[in-house]
Amino acid sequence: MNELLRHDAAATRVTPVAAADLEGVPSAISGRHAFGHERLLVLIANKTAAAGGLNMSKREIADVLGVNVHTIDRAVKRLKDEGLIEAVAIYDAQGAQQGNRYRSTDVGVRQAGRLVGAAE
Numbered sequence: 001m002n003e004l005l006r007h008d009a010a011a012t013r014v015t016p017v018a019a020a021d022l023e024g025v026p027s028a029i030s031g032r033h034a035f036g037h038e039r040l041l042v043l044i045a046n047k048t049a050a051a052g053g054l055n056m057s058k059r060e061i062a063d064v065l066g067v068n069v070h071t072i073d074r075a076v077k078r079l080k081d082e083g084l085i086e087a088v089a090i091y092d093a094q095g096a097q098q099g100n101r102y103r104s105t106d107v108g109v110r111q112a113g114r115l116v117g118a119a120e
Helices: 036-051 059-063 069-081 104-117
Strands: 002-009 012-015 054-056 084-092 096-105
Touching: 012 054, 012 059, 036 054, 036 059, 036 069, 036 096, 036 104, 054 059, 059 096, 069 084
Parallel strands: none
Antiparallel strands: 002 012, 054 096, 084 096
16 A cells, blocks of 8 residues: 655654545546645545544645645645635644644535535
8 A cells, every 4th residue: 555654743653644545535526627726625624524634744735635735835825715724833842843734614614515525
């Protein structure tokens, strides 16, 4: 299985990020390729429901979704500007930023649900 490793700041350990994390994240919506920001929103909404949020760096998210980190950077900005997600920085014991905790807002959860519904 192709796995990536990520730092889990809450547990201060490294945990695998596998294809199972993409379960429910559509690659196509309404017969077209799903845009990066749409896939990211669904991923964050799923993780918000399952674990209270997504603790990953933009690089790690890009690796998991198979896109360029600049795509994730633009997607995060867009989703934050539209009020669909929130991001809070995560720091280690020495004060170095390890990544962000991304959470979907209520509006973001509803939008993600519409996207998943359109993918079926």
